[in-house]
Amino acid sequence: MRQGRPAALTFLAHRPRIGLAFRTALAATLAWVIALALPGEIPDTYPYFAPLGAVVGCYSTVRSSVRNSARAVTAIVCGALLSVGTAELLGRDLVVIPVVVFLATLLAGWRFLDGQGSWVLTVGLFVLVVGVQHPVQYALGYTTLTLLGGCVAVAVNTLLPSLPVAQSRDALHTLARTLADQLDDLAEGLRRDDPPGPREWAQRLRSVAPVRESLRASRQETEESVSGNLRARRNLELVREQHVTGVALENVAVRVEELTELLVEALTPRDEEVALPTGLRGPTAEALAALAVVLRTQDGQEDRRPALWEAVRRLSAAETAAQFPTDRDRQAAGAVVTGLRRCLGALDVRDPESETSDDEAFVPTPWVRPDPPGSHGGLGRTGPGRWRARLRRSRR
Known part of the structure; x- marks a missing residue:
């Protein structure tokens, strides 16, 4: 056992992707459990957004997890607000879809969002199409539970940090x-x-x-x-x-x-x-x-x-x-x-x-x-x- 442990640690040290996969799986599981334990109708209806946020927020370093989680949540909030606001102004006719897609595509190019800009368009369409019955509730669930998952991912990376020397x-x-x-x-x-x-x-x-x-x-x-x-x-x-x-x-x-x-x-x-x-x-x-x-x-x-x-x-x-x-x-x-x-x-x-x-x-x-x-x-x-x-x- 004593001889096997250094060999296993060496194997993992040269394969940081395995550690990242473990932390991602752990963060997604914890986010799911926490979401199911929360009171209220939103976590009970949309608990799957929590592990999604954990997956989005898991990166190889603590700094990159914080940075990308913040960008992803910002993009999700922008997409939800854009979709809900446009639907309130123009109604829910066919014309609202090209307008949201056009504006979301422009907003996705915001430099701050960097590689997370595609979430603006994704969330904007999901709120219009999937959450058509309850758009505000769906948007709140998407944003709050994704933020929860991102926080869980940052916490896991902080407690189990990687140092790929x-x-x-x-x-x-x-x-x-x-x-x-x-x-x-x-x-x-x-x-x-x-x-x-x-x-x-x-x-x-x-x-x-x-x-x-x-x-x-x-x-x-x-x-x-x-x-x-x-x-x-x-x-x-x-x-x-x-x-x-x-x-x-x-x-x-x-x-x-x-x-x-x-x-x-x-x-x-x-x-x-x-x-x-x-x-x-x-x-x-x-x-x-x-x-x-x-x-x-x-x-x-x-x-x-x-x-x-x-x-x-x-x-x-x-x-x-x-x-x-x-x-x-x-x-x-x-x-x-x-x-x-x-x-x-x-x-x-x-x-x-x-x-x-x-x-x-x-x-x-x-x-x-x-x-x-x-x-x-x-x-x-x-x-x-x-x-x-x-x-x-x-x-x-």
Whole structure:
């Protein structure tokens, strides 16, 4: 049993959808039970609106549950008021349906409602068609019981909050592996006597952008889950580390995309396009391979960053000593070296002897604690200023 429990927890940690499904089912059940226990004719007639509100309000984080529940309830109220008001003014003839649909469609575009705007049109039609016998009672039941369900969903998410650090860690590893694979492909192409042609390069290249966007979305969800999370205090340092690593990898991803485009163009020259000199291809491949090793071994015991620094230093020296037929060729080679130097800066790779970083290094954006000043959420009295100070790196 003791061995099975960590395995089960690990399984659930990497599958946050299971936790979300459990919280949604629990919130819907509780909302249904509470609605049936309430006195009055409205909860007795329309109890199913309570679990509907719970389903609408269940999201992966406490903040998103509050935000989307508020938007959904606002949209429902707008739809109910629009339908009842229009029916009172125009009567219940056929003409009222296109008028309500027209106005509800316009109102659904309200920026505040965001993704919940469709509820305006849905509720407006339901009040006209389904609640035709008792429109006011139906509208009250829809709005009040949906609000009840949304409150239950927020309460469940607050008591059983999620902190998807495992999912964010997986996204970090996926991006690092994707970048390393692409760098290895570039290095292998540079080492060949006959570089790949345009068609073969197209087959080798991998799109980094979707993986980078997936990491960004995962990191934002993790940082948002800190707000209102009663259990977040013990994981704040881990969230901070993931943020710093994520920013570094995103910066490296941008540089790798630039290097990929530049090297593919340089190795497949056409007409007067620039070409990378043969003498620089070996050092460039060595530097790319060293960067790939660093990306794959960030969590390992052995620090491979000094080897990356030396590889980039040798490439820079070779670029300085090389003879170029035109200034454009020199600029292209210099751009490759600059791109690798910026990868050093993003990964905070320093000269092992002087402990100074390259001039191309840049400081990642510091992380600001998601909770606003004065709010609660399990973070105590740690203010944003203190977090900025802890995350800020001195510009070198």
